[in-house]
Amino acid sequence: MADPKVTRELAFQHGLTGEEWERILAILGREPTYPELGIFSVMWSEHCSYKSSRIHLRRFPTAGPRVLQGPGENAGVVEVGEGWAVCFKMESHNHPSYIEPYQGAATGVGGILRDVFTMGARPIANLNSLHFGRPDHPKTRHLLRGVVAGIGDYGNCVGIPTVGGQVVFHPCYDGNILVNAFTLGLLRADRIFRGYASGVGNPVLYVGSKTGRDGIHGATMASAEFSEGTEQKRPTVQVGDPFTEKLLLEACLELMEEDVIVGIQDMGAAGLTSSSFEMAGRAGSGIRLDLDRVPMREEGMTPYELLLSESQERMLIVAQRGREGRVKEVFSKWALDAVAIGEVTDTGRAEIFWRGDKVVDMPVGPVSDQAPVYDRPREAPAVPRGAPVPGAEVLAAVSPEEALLGLIGHPDLCSRRWVYTQYDQSVRTNTVLGPGGDAAVVRIKGTKRAVALSLDVNPRWCHLDPYLGGAHAVAEGARNVACAGAKPIAVTDCLNFGNPERPDVMWEFSRCVDGVSEACRVLDTPVVSGNVSFYNETNGAGIYPTPTIGMVGLVEDVDRRLEPWFRTEGDAVVLLGETRGHLGGSSYLWLLHSVEAAPVPPLDLARERALQDLLQHLARERIARSAHDCSEGGLAVAAAEACLAPRTDAGARLRLASGGLEPAALLFGEDASRALVTCRPEDLPRVLEAAGRAFVPAAVVGRVTPGRLTVEVDGKTLVDLAVSRIREVWHGGLDPVAG
Amino acid sequence: MNIAVVEFLGSNCDHDAEQWSLRLSAARSRMVWYTERDLSWADLVILPGGFSYGDYLRCGAMAARTPVMEAVIAHAGKGGLVLGICNGFQILCEVGILPGALLRNQTLTFLCQDVYLRCETSASPFTSGIAEGSLLRVPIAHGDGNYFADPETLRRLNGEGRVAFRYAAPDGSLSPEWNPNGSAEAIAGILNEGRNVLGMMPHPERASEPLMGSSDGAALLRSALQALGS
Amino acid sequence: MKARVHVFLKSAVLDPQGKAVQQALKTLGFEEVGSVRQGKFFDIETGELPGGEDPKVRVEAYCRKLLANPIIEDFRVEVLAP
Amino acid sequence: MKARVHVFLKSAVLDPQGKAVQQALKTLGFEEVGSVRQGKFFDIETGELPGGEDPKVRVEAYCRKLLANPIIEDFRVEVLAP
């Protein structure tokens, strides 16, 4: 098949702008060949080049004493003591998952796993953040079932436990779901591998699956809006092969035990192109590739297709000269091919051959890291977003008990058991606390240490107030890991937004980045990796800003961790933090009254930090027995969740003083920076004293009792429910959506 | 005691099984690659869980046809101990050392959760230290654990006391609600005729120390150790 | 009516299972095996179709609505008995 | 040689997948659907068979050695091209 003639129009069809076309002509000093045009289009796509987000991402704090590798590599690396480090990242697979939920989600997991093991880390935990349309949207059930099965089947087969995440439903995702996959791996701090193509004459090896016409132009698809009809024009969907991934993982890690690899990188979006250009770009070297040697799955493939294919389960390795044989040996033990397809040069150019012709000859630098950078126009909405909080009469229409059952049984807040029983949570036998708590806790064998992990974002808050929403996402993540007794140490993010060419979207983006940055600064959690997904928009309707935060915390002594649940009768229940009954942005108003009310709860990051330090102290000193943060659904939902310990029916009797607040505000308000902790009665003075020293308000609100949750306000019983009933409602919440 | 943990392409609970063995101080364990043919040195062979060959075609089908399985058959034939966990159980059925087959879970989904196992017989090297009727809390993690055998086989298994474990309620009773995958007669694990081979879907190695949430699974390996007189 | 439906992966779509089966057959000594593609089939029996609808058209509707995933799969319907 | 192999669950073996498909079809409004059984098929292409072996016999060997589990499955071989 002859290549089409390269014209300006063809460049437009590739998603390039007129300005970018001129730039290409200037860089090359001639018109590009068809494969070169393909390379520019993917390398300069939003997905690969971050052209709209780059100037904003610079504002993230990215350094810290623990950071061994910040943004810019395949994943971030943070030191966790005793010579160990963790490597983690989160990535979106939103568009592919909407088109084909099972394969889209599965290959999303595959991609993020490769990003982590390419750094030399053995993946030990997966998490995922899923955002679907409204629960009763006709597509939601199919998408939910497909995505969950896809994530499970892939991670289960590779043998990585999936230990947590979040599931959110909101109409803003009706036409654009979000699938964000997170992986954390473990490595020795002095054995980090990077994507460098250095050392002139070193061989470039292709390892893993053969190349087919899979997902050609997936990267540019992730950089364009959906419209009626794109569902038809879709490129070939990629199918995941988790068995091959497992072999690839083992082969790479085995090879990494020796001194053979100079640089390594997975072939993700934009496949062979992005891996070779990025590796040469980082090293400031050149690269020569011979496409005839690329293992092919289909007949008649062209250079363009070979360069742009997104076939899964492939990696590129630059090995030390003369050690190719060893690479082949290890890969053949794992029944995989390793083929030398080129070598590192000192020309600073990518020279790519096909049947003896040089089909690509372009400078690496300008393509890989001098991609266009845009400071796109930003504009705040003319009218602040959100409705007012309804008056007391409206709130009084639902009794507190009904409201509590309504919230914990709502698809948004109910148990995720249906989801996570489809995930292998315990393979590798490191899972100390799996899904169902505030944060997952995964131990590091051979030490007393563990990591605590949480994914968080409240898109409604980000919509109402992108700055605060971004800051809250970080604060909640950090609070979740602190409730497990962990110290928050670093963050990865996945920033899901609408069309960046819209000033209001760009404003949301910039504000979210500022909020995330500020919270990360105060909480001492640098951003070490991340991902941006723009164009989550169908027919002009964009999603709410959704900056998913992946928080990583460190538990130094896993025996001094906390769980979220009430367990022991007679324990005192203490509410830490201040309750002002803030209903703006609450789940209560949204889920029960269909009101997205402003403003979002204020966030005092210094107080947040004080609370989190206190929680860690209570855990370390073994003063507290449990800690659970108050987030969606407020104090009452937090209390109900704390009653739902596996295999126990401990409840609580809470006696609250209204302080003049409406019951709904007191029970369901979502004031930030609060947690419910329990302790032995004799430790109560120590808890209160520690809180006092930390300037964290603390109120004794009740006792752990068997079998029932009762809540009295000013002496009046407002809630009196059997724990078994709460459990039943909570477990049944997803049935109408998933069942 | 010398323990062999067999590694197939795609196995992913192999190291969990190895570490489980290593926690028993009297045990020495070694990983055995699927191409090896000699297991004469081993006292106990563990076929680990976890997606050999991706569970493609049928779970355990391809692993059952690897060279090492001839050695496993020989070892079992001589009365050597073999423990198949999850995918290992599926492999033992595929190769015919144990009767029956494991079908897709009744829910048609993968299931990972804690279950209660009722010990049905103490008369085996793996269960000698576990009282009949007592319960173990151990996780399952599988998509195809729905035990199937023809009525005649089931009759024999029951008659010969070769059902080792059944899925049970926390009070030890049997009911469909507590049989997570729809297995025939709630069967979770079975023995061969010689009682030296046990296949089971649940993962005892994932319930073998307090940090994992349960230590109930440790009893299996401890029993085996005792049976081997070490 | 009785029908059999074959659902196959489109030819350009990767078939990891077929690939693994092919390799396994080779290892078992069947060196000649070149390619294997795996698919599903459904044997369907129905009662009377509503309003004399054409059986083939009806079963094709099953496929489009449920049995096949048009993004990665093709299907073929055979009516075995009307 | 080209062959197609069908592998089906024996009739005594419950087919929960087929059952689920049947129920889903009914829910979609295809009330007439009585029973559905799901199976697998393999399209196999080979090079020359060794020593002029009968193609059908050869493919049956694939089935017995790997493709079908006789405890739960039956198979049928069609040779499509010698």
Ligand SMILES: Nc1ncnc2c1ncn2[C@@H]1O[C@H](COP(=O)(O)OP(=O)(O)O)[C@@H](O)[C@H]1O
């Ligand atoms: N997609 C998912 N996969 C695995 N676990 C999940 C998923 N979604 C939610 N969970 C788990 O369910 C629990 C509740 O989630 P969430 O309400 O988001 O917690 P929190 O409010 O404490 O952040 C958490 O333990 C979380 O890890």
Ligand SMILES: [Mg+2]
């Ligand atoms: Mg929480």
